[in-house]
Amino acid sequence: MTMNLSINGQSYTVADEPSSRLLLWVLRDELGLTGTKFGCGIGMCGSCTVLMDGQPTRACITPLAAAAGKAIVTLEGLATVGADGAVTLHPVQRAFEEEQVHQCGYCMTGQMLTAVALLRSNPRPSEAEIVAGMDRVLCRCGAHVRIKRAVARAAEIASQEGGL
Amino acid sequence: MSEPINTDKSKRGITRRQFLIGAGVTGVAAVAALRVAGLPYARLQIAEFLDSSGGPPIGIDAPASAWFEIMPDNTVRLFLPKVEMGQGVHTALAQAAADEMEVAWEQLEVVHAATGRGLDDPVGTSASNSVSSLYPILRQAGADMRQMLRTEGARQLARPVDDTAAELGYVFVKAEPAQRRSYGAIVAAAETLTPPEQPAPLKPPAELRYIGQPMPRVDLRAKVLGQAIFGIDVRLPGMLYGAVAHPPTVEGTLKRAAAGTAGSLPGVVQVVIDEKSGFAGVVADSREQAYAALGGLDLEWELGHLWQQAEVEEAVTAGGSGGVVIQKEGSVRGRLREGAAVEAEYRVPMAYHAHFEPMTAVADVRDGSARIYTSTQAAVSVRGDVAEALGLDAEAIVVEQAYLGAGLGHKVETKAAVEAARLSQGAGRPVHLVWSRPEDFQNSFVRPPTHHILRASLIGDGMIESWVHEQASGKVALPFLPAIAGTILGHDFGAWRGARTSYTIPNVETIAWVAELPFLTGWWRGLGLLPNTFAVECFMDEIAVAAGVDPIELRLRHLPAGLSGERLRTALLAVADRAGWNTPTPAGRARGVACCVDYGTVVANVAEVSVENGQIRVHKITAAIDPGVIINPNGVAAQVEGNVVMGLSSALLEEATVVDGVLTPANFGAYRILPLSATPEIEVVLLQGDSKPSGIGEPPIGPVAPAVANAVYALTGQRLRRLPLQLG
Numbered sequence: 075m076t077m078n079l080s081i082n083g084q085s086y087t088v089a090d091e092p093s094s095r096l097l098l099w100v101l102r103d104e105l106g107l108t109g110t111k112f113g114c115g116i117g118m119c120g121s122c123t124v125l126m127d128g129q130p131t132r133a134c135i136t137p138l139a140a141a142a143g144k145a146i147v148t149l150e151g152l153a154t155v156g157a158d159g160a161v162t163l164h165p166v167q168r169a170f171e172e173e174q175v176h177q178c179g180y181c182m183t184g185q186m187l188t189a190v191a192l193l194r195s196n197p198r199p200s201e202a203e204i205v206a207g208m209d210r211v212l213c214r215c216g217a218h219v220r221i222k223r224a225v226a227r228a229a230e231i232a233s234q235e236g237g238l
Numbered sequence: 239m240s241e242p243i244n245t246d247k248s249k250r251g252i253t254r255r256q257f258l259i260g261a262g263v264t265g266v267a268a269v270a271a272l273r274v275a276g277l278p279y280a281r282l283q284i285a286e287f288l289d290s291s292g293g294p295p296i297g298i299d300a301p302a303s304a305w306f307e308i309m310p311d312n313t314v315r316l317f318l319p320k321v322e323m324g325q326g327v328h329t330a331l332a333q334a335a336a337d338e339m340e341v342a343w344e345q346l347e348v349v350h351a352a353t354g355r356g357l358d359d360p361v362g363t364s365a366s367n368s369v370s371s372l373y374p375i376l377r378q379a380g381a382d383m384r385q386m387l388r389t390e391g392a393r394q395l396a397r398p399v400d401d402t403a404a405e406l407g408y409v410f411v412k413a414e415p416a417q418r419r420s421y422g423a424i425v426a427a428a429e430t431l432t433p434p435e436q437p438a439p440l441k442p443p444a445e446l447r448y449i450g451q452p453m454p455r456v457d458l459r460a461k462v463l464g465q466a467i468f469g470i471d472v473r474l475p476g477m478l479y480g481a482v483a484h485p486p487t488v489e490g491t492l493k494r495a496a497a498g499t500a501g502s503l504p505g506v507v508q509v510v511i512d513e514k515s516g517f518a519g520v521v522a523d524s525r526e527q528a529y530a531a532l533g534g535l536d537l538e539w540e541l542g543h544l545w546q547q548a549e550v551e552e553a554v555t556a557g558g559s560g561g562v563v564i565q566k567e568g569s570v571r572g573r574l575r576e577g578a579a580v581e582a583e584y585r586v587p588m589a590y591h592a593h594f595e596p597m598t599a600v601a602d603v604r605d606g607s608a609r610i611y612t613s614t615q616a617a618v619s620v621r622g623d624v625a626e627a628l629g630l631d632a633e634a635i636v637v638e639q640a641y642l643g644a645g646l647g648h649k650v651e652t653k654a655a656v657e658a659a660r661l662s663q664g665a666g667r668p669v670h671l672v673w674s675r676p677e678d679f680q681n682s683f684v685r686p687p688t689h690h691i692l693r694a695s696l697i698g699d700g701m702i703e704s705w706v707h708e709q710a711s712g713k714v715a716l717p718f719l720p721a722i723a724g725t726i727l728g729h730d731f732g733a734w735r736g737a738r739t740s741y742t743i744p745n746v747e748t749i750a751w752v753a754e755l756p757f758l759t760g761w762w763r764g765l766g767l768l769p770n771t772f773a774v775e776c777f778m779d780e781i782a783v784a785a786g787v788d789p790i791e792l793r794l795r796h797l798p799a800g801l802s803g804e805r806l807r808t809a810l811l812a813v814a815d816r817a818g819w820n821t822p823t824p825a826g827r828a829r830g831v832a833c834c835v836d837y838g839t840v841v842a843n844v845a846e847v848s849v850e851n852g853q854i855r856v857h858k859i860t861a862a863i864d865p866g867v868i869i870n871p872n873g874v875a876a877q878v879e880g881n882v883v884m885g886l887s888s889a890l891l892e893e894a895t896v897v898d899g900v901l902t903p904a905n906f907g908a909y910r911i912l913p914l915s916a917t918p919e920i921e922v923v924l925l926q927g928d929s930k931p932s933g934i935g936e937p938p939i940g941p942v943a944p945a946v947a948n949a950v951y952a953l954t955g956q957r958l959r960r961l962p963l964q965l966g
Contacts, residue, residue, distance in 0.1 A: 108467075109463075111595065112596070112672060119594055150464045174876065176461045177325070178642060178644040179324070209915045213914075217876070219917065
């Protein structure tokens with residue numbers, strides 16, 4: 075009848091039928107979490123990236139059933155909000171802001187979440203490792219050189235602050 | 239990115255005649271000229287007029303109060319008709335307005351203006367003109383606001399105006415700065431604010447706070463947090479989801495449509511069919527249900543001719559009859575009759591815009607009025623087209639603009655908004671529509687294919703004596719203008735942007751052919767600039783080789799007249815210096831150069847390439863740009879970087895073709911765009927050689943592909959004359 079989804083540390087109840095529904099549209103249309111974007115529908119561009127148990131996952135080709143029991147993080151869940159409402163950006167968000175990476179910003183959900191996963195598995199990536207890790211998330215505005223710089227900067231910020 | 243170098247040697251700005259896009263003005267100009275001198279002459283005159291105008295201005299004549307809202311908490315809202323699609327115009331324009339108004343940067347909130355606010359913009363967000371057209375207007379509006387606030391603030395402080403000053407959101411008493419009132423408090427307590435009778439004086443340059451500084455993007459925090467509302471993110475209470483049946487071929491039309499079984503499929507709320515306008519769509523509780531229900535519609539399509547790519551290329555062929563002369567200096571006849579010293583043909587294929595946010599709109603049509611929320615570069619066109627489709631007055635429609643997940647020229651298209659409006663009208667509830675990726679690629683206009691034939695003759699000392707450029711292109715601007723414009727003009731000023739050579743050559747002829755194609759082609763970042771600069775600047779390289787002259791030296795010998803020539807010289811020398819043009823390349827690499835003057839902006843690129851495993855590898859692009867006054871150096875650098883990446887993507891990868899009547903490929907993956915791993919180092923050199931800002935959103939895309947192609951020739955001896963570049 076219904077199932078629970080764990081998203082950004084919160085529990086959401088959604089209908090479990092049809093279970094072939096795609097996670098992307100459940101997030102966007104049913105739960106109003108529009109930070110996750112639609113680009114291609116075939117998992118090629120990366121704009122719909124979420125983290126599922128820490129793994130970058132393309133929500134546009136992920137059936138709802140595959141999300142059961144997984145801890146999902148969307149872009150909305152990266153920053154932390156204190157009791158006073160003050161927002162603390164994630165180191166990756168800070169780095170992207172400091173490097174002024176975004177142009178239209180539409181693909182940046184995928185860029186930032188992929189960077190988070192990359193830095194968790196490899197906290198001090200080389201330039202080549204950054205390129206390899208980020209290569210499958212496409213960007214049309216051409217923020218490429220800044221994406222590369224921002225991921226390197228995020229690694230620095232994270233290491234100064236004791237990791238992600 | 240370097241600090242901007244001011245190279246402005248002129249005491250005066252260039253005066254440019256201005257024009258308005260649309261049959262109204264061009265039509266009148268053309269008819270007047272026709273009476274005097276006949277058709278070919280008139281068409282040439284119009285081409286010269288359009289080319290010298292530096293792009294369309296906008297005529298927004300609004301009081302300061304239309305641009306600003308000042309809230310009691312001292313937040314200042316700046317309303318802009320120009321949309322933010324990544325190009326950074328909200329930040330640059332906020333800098334202009336906030337500087338003159340004396341607003342603290344944190345106080346400022348930039349908001350998209352809906353239609354009907356008094357800021358309606360007939361040009362839309364296009365033609366790289368947002369900053370160049372609104373910069374003086376917003377500086378003045380900001381200065382007027384500051385004067386109004388200071389006058390009223392002085393009254394509320396019971397002091398003479400001259401004893402007060404306005405800074406960073408407060409009016410205060412100069413001798414006692416603690417005596418102050420915030421702009422918000424002044425407005426809250428004011429009965430009226432009186433606009434100044436004379437335009438308020440602008441700040442002297444030394445007092446500017448924001449203009450010229452790398453201010454952080456005003457849209458960035460919301461985008462970093464995932465809170466920015468793009469068109470696709472709009473949600474309304476009671477909203478349903480739509481899907482529309484689109485033709486299966488480029489020439490396809492809907493002959494007959496009936497609901498079939500669609501109405502009884504799960505979740506379907508309404509089937510909307512209008513055979514007369516070829517429309518059939520479904521409204522459902524979910525997007526998946528709406529798309530599934532399209533299969534239940536009973537539709538009969540007329541597929542039309544199943545076009546193949548070879549037929550398209552044949553239709554786009556320069557030479558023969560029917561061309562229109564759009565540039566003429568001296569006489570090329572005789573000089574080229576015995577055969578040109580250099581002759582070459584170039585082709586540039588079709589390409590998609592490939593912005594990641596597909597066409598999307600939310601429409602709420604009820605009780606004879608409509609509200610449309612959409613990612614659009616042309617809100618006024620959306621309003622007009624929705625009004626026409628629904629049979630409503632334009633005044634009954636409001637178009638709310640949202641952030642665009644890029645636009646790139648494609649989002650002047652109004653089709654998705656019209657479709658959403660038809661569906662909402664049928665369902666009587668708000669409807670959200672997003673095109674699928676294949677719909678976005680195959681169901682709207684694409685960058686037109688082009689063909690170029692160039693010929694030149696030389697005289698001694700490596701000087702070009704005569705130059706002919708014959709250019710054919712699918713349409714760019716004409717499909718979006720009344721048909722009469724095409725009849726009168728005979729050429730498409732969008733398609734030939736960049737085709738007229740700006741070099742000083744005694745005998746020049748540029749001739750344009752408008753290709754009739756069975757599908758819509760149109761605006762794409764830079765319009766004709768990318769294909770034409772590719773052809774013209776590669777051909778300059780061919781001439782340099784034939785003449786035995788260094789390619790930069792050849793360009794310096796043929797600089798345009800006047801200030802743009804001086805600025806181009808500076809840019810070429812700057813890019814040569816930074817790229818190490820006169821130093822040896824690392825082993826296995828070579829360099830190429832290309833440049834352009836476009837919409838008043840000067841750009842020069844040097845590419846450094848190698849060949850790895852038979853593939854072209856671009857290691858570095860050095861790009862010098864002179865866009866006149868630089869309002870935000872970081873923003874200009876970002877636009878140059880973005881143009882370089884998009885230009886490289888076209889140079890190396892992008893191509894759409896027609897196969898069996900269908901545009902292909904249908905999605906990313908098969909349609910490749912430049913990934914991070916193919917992106918070179920990009921060094922941007924900023925120059926300021928004019929006293930006003932010109933465009934940065936498009937001009938830097940021009941020289942990218944030819945710089946790479948010229949470098950490939952220098953390295954391999956292979957002259958690649960077709961995009962995407964592929965080694966033989």
